[in-house]
Amino acid sequence: MIFEVEFEKNSNLPLSEYPRPQFKRQSYLCLNGFWDYKIERNGGSVSQGKINVPYSPESDLSGVLYQVKGGDVLTYERTFTLPSDFNKGVVLLNFGACDQETTVYINGEKVGENYGGYLPFTFDITAYLKSGENTLKVVVLDDADSDIYGRGKQTYKRGGIWYTATSGIWQTVFLESVPKNYIRSIKLTPNYDEKTLKVSADTVGSGEIKVEVMDGDAVISTAVGVNEVTLDVSLCKEWNLNSPELYKVFVSYCDDRVESYFGLRKFSIIEKGGYKLFALNNKPIFNNGLLDQGYYHKGFYTPESNKRMYDDVLTAKTLGYNMLRKHIKVEPLLWYYYCDVLGVLVWQDMINGGAKYKSHRIMLAPFINLHLNDKNYKSMGRSEKSREQYYKEAYGLQDLLYNVVSLCVYTPFNEAWGQFDAVKVTSDLRKRDNTRLYDHASGWQDMGAGDFQSRHIYFRKARMKNDGKRILALTEFGGYSLQVKGHVFSNKKFGYKFFKTQRDLETAYKNLYENEIIPLIKNQGLCATVYTELTDVEDEVNGILTFDRALKLNREFLVEINGKIYESFDEKFNK
Numbered sequence: 001m002i003f004e005v006e007f008e009k010n011s012n013l014p015l016s017e018y019p020r021p022q023f024k025r026q027s028y029l030c031l032n033g034f035w036d037y038k039i040e041r042n043g044g045s046v047s048q049g050k051i052n053v054p055y056s057p058e059s060d061l062s063g064v065l066y067q068v069k070g071g072d073v074l075t076y077e078r079t080f081t082l083p084s085d086f087n088k089g090v091v092l093l094n095f096g097a098c099d100q101e102t103t104v105y106i107n108g109e110k111v112g113e114n115y116g117g118y119l120p121f122t123f124d125i126t127a128y129l130k131s132g133e134n135t136l137k138v139v140v141l142d143d144a145d146s147d148i149y150g151r152g153k154q155t156y157k158r159g160g161i162w163y164t165a166t167s168g169i170w171q172t173v174f175l176e177s178v179p180k181n182y183i184r185s186i187k188l189t190p191n192y193d194e195k196t197l198k199v200s201a202d203t204v205g206s207g208e209i210k211v212e213v214m215d216g217d218a219v220i221s222t223a224v225g226v227n228e229v230t231l232d233v234s235l236c237k238e239w240n241l242n243s244p245e246l247y248k249v250f251v252s253y254c255d256d257r258v259e260s261y262f263g264l265r266k267f268s269i270i271e272k273g274g275y276k277l278f279a280l281n282n283k284p285i286f287n288n289g290l291l292d293q294g295y296y297h298k299g300f301y302t303p304e305s306n307k308r309m310y311d312d313v314l315t316a317k318t319l320g321y322n323m324l325r326k327h328i329k330v331e332p333l334l335w336y337y338y339c340d341v342l343g344v345l346v347w348q349d350m351i352n353g354g355a356k357y358k359s360h361r362i363m364l365a366p367f368i369n370l371h372l373n374d375k376n377y378k379s380m381g382r383s384e385k386s387r388e389q390y391y392k393e394a395y396g397l398q399d400l401l402y403n404v405v406s407l408c409v410y411t412p413f414n415e416a417w418g419q420f421d422a423v424k425v426t427s428d429l430r431k432r433d434n435t436r437l438y439d440h441a442s443g444w445q446d447m448g449a450g451d452f453q454s455r456h457i458y459f460r461k462a463r464m465k466n467d468g469k470r471i472l473a474l475t476e477f478g479g480y481s482l483q484v485k486g487h488v489f490s491n492k493k494f495g496y497k498f499f500k501t502q503r504d505l506e507t508a509y510k511n512l513y514e515n516e517i518i519p520l521i522k523n524q525g526l527c528a529t530v531y532t533e534l535t536d537v538e539d540e541v542n543g544i545l546t547f548d549r550a551l552k553l554n555r556e557f558l559v560e561i562n563g564k565i566y567e568s569f570d571e572k573f574n575k
Contacts, residue, residue, distance in 0.1 A: 001215055001216055001245060001246065001247065002243070002244065002245065002246070002341075003246050003261070003340075003341045004341075005310060005337075005338065005341055007305070007306060007307045007310075012033070013030050013032045013033050014032050014033065014052060014053075014054070014055070014061075014304075014305075015032055015054060015172055015302070015303075015305065015306055015332075016030045016032060016172075017306050017334065019096055019171070019172040019174065019332060019333060019334060020094075020333050021260075021261070021333060021334060021337040022260050022261070022333060022336075022337070022403045022404070023185065023186065023258055023260055023403075024258060024259040024260065025176055025178070025256075025257070025258055025259075026257075027086070027088065027176040027177045027178065028174060028175075028176055029080070029082070029083070029086065029174060029175040029176070030172065030173075030174045031053070031078070031080060031136070031173040031174055031175065032053050032054055032172055032173060032174075033052065033053060034050045034051065034052055034053070034063075034078075035050070035051055035053050035076045035077060035078040036048075036049075036050060036051075036076070036077045036078065037049065037050070037051040037057070037064065037074065037075065037076050037077070038074075038075045039057065039066060039068060039072055039073070039074050039075075040072070040073045040075070041071060041072050041073070042071075046066070046072070047064065047066045049063075049064070050063060051063060051064050051076065053076065053169050053173060054096065054169045054170055054171050054172055054173060054302055055170070055299050055300075055302050056068075056099075056166035056167055056168050056169070056170045056299075056300055056301060056302065057074065057167060057168060058164055058165065058166050058167065058300060059166070059298060059299045059300045059301075059302065060298045060299070061298045061299045061302070061304060067156065067164075067165065068140075068142050068165075068167035068168065069142075069143070069144075069156060070141075070142070070143030070144075070145060070146070071143075072141075072142070073139065073140075073141060074139070074140040074141075074142065074167060074168050075137065075138070075139050075140075076136075076137065076138040076139075076140070076168070076169065077135065077136065077137045077138075078135075078136055079133050079134060079135050079136070080133070080134055080136060080175070081132060081133050081134065082129070082134075082175070086175075086177050087126075087129075087177050088177040088178055088179050088255075089126075089177070089178065089179045089180040090124060090126050090177065090178050090179065090180055090182065091124070091125050091126045091129060091175060091176075091177050092122050092123070092124055092125070092175065092176050092177070092178065093106075093111070093122065093123045093124075093125045093136075093173075093175055094120060094121075094122045094172075094173065094174050094175070094176065095114070095120060095121050095122075095169065095171070095173055096120050096170075096171025096172045096173070096332055096333075097117060097118055097119060097120060097169075097170055097171040097330070097332075098114065098117065098121075098138070098140060098168060098169045098170070098171075099117025099118070099140075099142050099166060099167050099168060099170060100115070100116065100117040100140070100141065100142040100143065100146065100149050100167070101113070101114075101115055101140065101141040101142070102114045102115075102121075102138060102139070102140050103138070103139045103140075104123055104136070104137070104138055104139075105135075105136070105137040105138075105139070106125050106128035106129065106134060106135070106136060106137075107128055107129070107130060107134055107135050108135070108137075109128050111123045111125055111128055115149070115389075116149055116150065116389065116392065116393050116396075117142070117149060117150070117151075118150060118152075118329075118330040118351050118393065118397070119330065119393065119396045119397065119400060120171070120400065138169065140167065140168045140169075142165075142167035142168065144156055144165035144167075145356075146353075147353070147354055147355040147356075147381065147383060147386055148353070148383075148385055148386050148389050149353055149389055149393075150350075150351030150352060150353040150389070150390070150393050151165075151351070151352070151353055152328040152329050152351055152352065153293065153327075153328055153329075154166060158538055158539065159492070159494070159539060160494045160539065160540065161494070161540060163293070163295055163300075163537055163538050163540075164300055164538065166300045166301045166302075170300075170301045170302045171302065171332050172332070178256050179254060179255040179256050180204070180205065181203070181204055181205030181206075181207060181253065181254040181255070181256065182203070182204050182205070182253070182254070182256040183201050183202070183203050183204075183209075183251060183253050183256050183258055184202040184203060184204060185201070185202045185399070186199060186200065186201050186202075186251055186258065186260060186403070187199070187200040187201075187402055187403065188249060188260060188262045188402075188403045189435065190233070190262055190263070190264050190265065190266075191266075192238070192264055192265055192266035192281055192282075193266065193282075195232065195233055195234040195236070195264070196230050196231060196232060196233060197213065197221075197230070197231045197233045197249075197262055197264075198228065198229070198230045198231075199211045199223075199228065199229050199230075199231065199249065199251065200227060200228045201227055201228070201251060201253060202227075203227065203253055205254060207226075207253060207254050208224055208225060208226055208253070209224070209225060209226070209227065209229065209251055209252065209253045210222070210223075210224045210251070210252040210253075211223050211224075211229050211231060211249065211250070211251050211252075212249070212250045212252075213231055213233055213236070213247055213248070213249055213262075214247060214248040214249070214250065215235070215236070215247060220233070220235045220236070220247075221233055221235070233247070233262075233264060236264045237264070238263075238264050238265060238281050239263030239264055239265040239340075239343075239405055240265065240280060240281060240343065241280070241285070241322050241343040241344070241345070242343065243343070244263065244340065244341060244342065244343030244405075244406075245263060245264070246261045246262070246263050246340060246341065246405065247261060247262060247263070247264075248260070248261050249261055249262055260403060261340075261405075262403070262405065263340065263405035263406075265280065265281055265405060266279075266280070266281050266282065267279070267280060267408040267409075267435065267436060267437055268282065268437075269437065269451060269471060270282065270284055272284060272573050273525065273572070273573065274468055274525075275466060275468060275472070275525030275527070275573075276451075276468065276469065276470055276471045276472075276525075276527075277471060277525070277527050277573060278408075278437065278471050278527050278528060280345075280408070283574070284527070284569075284573045284574060285322075285569075286322075286521070286527060286528065286565060286566055286569035287322065287323045287345060287347075287408075287473070287527065287528035287529070288320070288321050288322050288323060288528075288529060288562060288565050288566070289321060289322070289323030289324055289325050289345070289347065289528070289529065289530045289531070290316055290321050290323075290324055290325070290530065290531050290532075290533060290534040290544070291325050291327050291476060291530050291531065291532045291533035291534065292312070292316075292324040292325060292326055292327060292533070292534045292535075293327050293328075293329065293533065293534070293535070293537045294326060294327070294329040294331055294335075295535070295537045295538070295547075296308060297489060297547045297548055301329070306332075306334050308549075309331070309332070309334060309335045309338060310334075310338045311549070312534065312535070312549070313335070313338045313339055313342055313344055314338075314342060315545065315549075315551075316344060316534060317342050317343070317344050318555075318559075319544070319555065319558045319559060319562065320558055320559045320561070320562025320563060321344075321562060322343075322344060322345055323344065323345035323346070323347060323528075323530075324339065324344055324345070324346060324347070324534065325346075325347040325348075325349070325411075325475070325530045326346060326347065326348050326349060327349055327414075327533075328349050328351060328352055328414060328417075329349070329351070330348075330351065330397060330400070333400075336401060336404040336406065336407065337404075339404075339406040339407075340404065340405040340406045343406070344406060345406055345408050345409075346404065346406045346407045346408065346409075347408065347409040347410075347411060347439070347530070348397070348401060348407055348409070348410055348411065349410075349411040349414055349442075350390075350393070350394045350397060350410065350411060350412050350413070351393055351397075352413070352414060352417035352418045353386060353389070353390060353418045354380065354381040354382045354383075354386050354417070354418030354420075355381030355382070355383075355386075355418075356381065357381065357416075357417055357418075358379070358381070371444060371445055371446050371447070372416070372445060374413075374416070374419045374420050374421060374422050374441075374445055374447060375420070375421060377420055380416070380418065380419060380420050381418060382418060382420040386418070387420060387421075390418070390420075390425075391425075391428070394412065394425070394429060395429075395432065398410075398429065398432055398433050402433060407436060408436055408437060409436060409437045409438065409439055409451075409452075410429060410433075410436055410437075410438050410439070411438075411439045411440075411442045411475075412425050412426055412429060412438065412439075412440055412441070412450075413425070413440065413441045413442065413445065414441075414442045414443060415442065415443040415444060415445070415456065416441075416443075416444065416445040419441060419445050422440045422441045422445070422447045422449060422450075423440070423447050423448070423449040425440070426438050426440040426449050426450050427449075437450075437451040437452070437471075438450045438451050438452075439451065439452040439454045439473065439475060440452075440454075441454065442454045442456070442475045442476070443455065443456035443475060443476060444456065450470065451470055451471055452470050452471045452472075452473045452475070452528070453466065453467060453469070453470040453471065453472050453473065454473045454475045455473070455474060455475065456474075456475060456476035456477065457474060457476075457477045458476070458477065458478075458479055458496045458532075459496060459497075461516055462474060462477055462512075462516040462517065462520060464520055464524055464526065465524060466524040466525050466526075471527050471528065472520075472524055472525055472526050472527055472528075473526070473527060473528035473529070473530075474517070474520070474526060474528070474529045474530070475528070475529075475530045476530055476532050477512075477529065477530070477531060477532065478496070478509075478512065478531040478532045478533075478542070479495055479496030479497065479532040479533070479542040480495070480496070480497050480499060480505055480508055480509060480512075480542065481493070481494075481495025481496065481497060481498045481499065481541045481542050482498070482499050482500075482501075482502065482505045482541065482552050483541050484546050484550060484552055487536075487546035487547065487548055487550045488536075488541070488546070488547070489536065489537075489538050489539065489547045490538065490539055492539040493539060493541050494539050494540045494541065494542075495540065495541050495542050496532070496542065502552060502553065502554075505552065505553060506553055506554065506557055509553065509561070510557075510561060513561050513564070513565065514561075514564070517529060517565065518564065518565065518568045521565070521568045521569050521572065522568060522572055525572075525573075527569075529565075531544075535547060535549065544558070
């Protein structure tokens with residue numbers, strides 16, 4: 001069935017929609033909204049008052065507008081009272097994400113700690129609760145210059161391709177309650193060829209799981225077993241980009257019950273005409289994508305509404321693109337849900353980190369096609385602790401997004417930003433999840449691994465030669481820039497090639513695709529492109545949309561160009 005998306009109306013709480021559609025319970029108490037906060041440095045307060053959670057203090061929507069830096073202590077505090085029928089035996093406190101080192105207290109007692117800024121975490125707070133009003137305190141330390149944690153594109157000196165650092169809570173905080181025997185997580189693994197669905201559950205306690213696959217209100221498949229079952233889903237239609245069919249999945253265990261969903265699909269590599277090609281459901285398709293930084297002009301890492309995230313994905317889809325490359329950021333789970341519902345493929349970057357990047361690696365090497373040794377940890381700025389943290393975050397990201405239907409490609413490293421052991425890292429990641437493809441080193445620093453012959457090309461014509469060993473992919477290009485009066489973030493501007501008018505931009509865009517991209521499809525079997533980019537971000541004006549989401553190019557023009565791309569690919573590979 002085709003899912004419909006609903007949004008909260010007239011809510012006093014920001015981003016109050018249920019934040020975890022792949023693992024949903026009826027129990028839900030959203031803690032977003034205004035909290036007390038204090039920022040201290042060297043023992044003295046530098047800012048305090050009210051902060052609008054889950055917006056980082058650097059953003060407009062937080063109401064704070066303060067840049068937290070290394071050495072600052074950011075403290076959040078609020079009270080809550082559980083509804084009388086809320087507690088089913090265990091109360092769990094969930095954070096969508098909090099950057100970077102987080103310590104949580106309930107009623108003055110330490111509950112636990114979390115390290116890293118991009119993944120969700122949960123604490124069992126049952127033993128710390130009291131009847132009536134409870135106090136929740138969150139203490140955060142964040143250093144965007146840290147060489148240990150993933151930091152994405154965060155920086156204290158905004159400019160070019162680097163953006164304002166964010167800190168603290170930036171995704172939804174919520175409470176839920178479960179029985180003492182409950183489901184911690186589930187994994188849904190569809191087998192497209194055999195028309196089966198494997199469901200695995202991590203549980204607390206002992207007992208059997210019961211799984212039901214639903215088509216609307218009708219149960220079309222069911223199974224019972226201990227921790228893992230395999231269901232016949234031959235009655236399910238396939239998930240594809242034109243008809244993104246999804247089916248609800250209910251998993252019951254003792255007195256616990258969670259709702260999820262799955263799509264019957266397969267990502268693989270096939271060979272045709274001497275070329276390796278990306279395939280969806282055993283059919284070669286062209287991945288025609290946009291680079292998506294996931295920045296929002298009032299909330300930075302956090303959108304002003306969940307509908308804003310949905311609208312961004314819908315815009316890409318209606319303009320004729322079929323893929324978004326989520327660039328060096330992890331989104332709230334709802335963003336991936338919207339891609340599943342709308343039928344938009346996702347390429348997901350792992351989060352980069354390590355020591356300060358050396359200019360010769362990121363400014364010189366790519367433009368002379370120089371691929372350097374990524375086993376030299378000192379040169380790459382990767383200490384042992386940093387490498388360990390990378391694995392923790394990468395594995396955690398795989399676990400978090402395993403059930404996302406649209407996610408087809410992982411990018412372990414981008415442009416040598418903290419790259420190390422790319423061959424081994426890619427192998428290790430594939431062992432944990434072999435249902436996706438891997439672009440092991442997007443852009444350059446190619447170690448010959450992964451599934452893609454992946455290049456970034458700016459400042460020159462797109463010329464590539466397919467070696468026939470991997471999928472040929474142009475994973476960043478374009479960056480054509482236009483400032484739109486009344487829709488600029490600042491007086492500064494950064495881009496790869498500037499144009500003064502919409503007409504000039506459209507002429508260049510058309511020439512780029514018709515004279516460079518389409519010939520590469522026809523002559524070299526090019527199978528994927530990622531145009532830079534979906535939206536402007538702060539001073540960077542490369543977007544097809546402005547930072548506040550005004551479209552720079554004519555809608556019909558983009559739809560026509562994108563249609564020609566698919567026609568060229570299908571003419572060569574799908575006749």
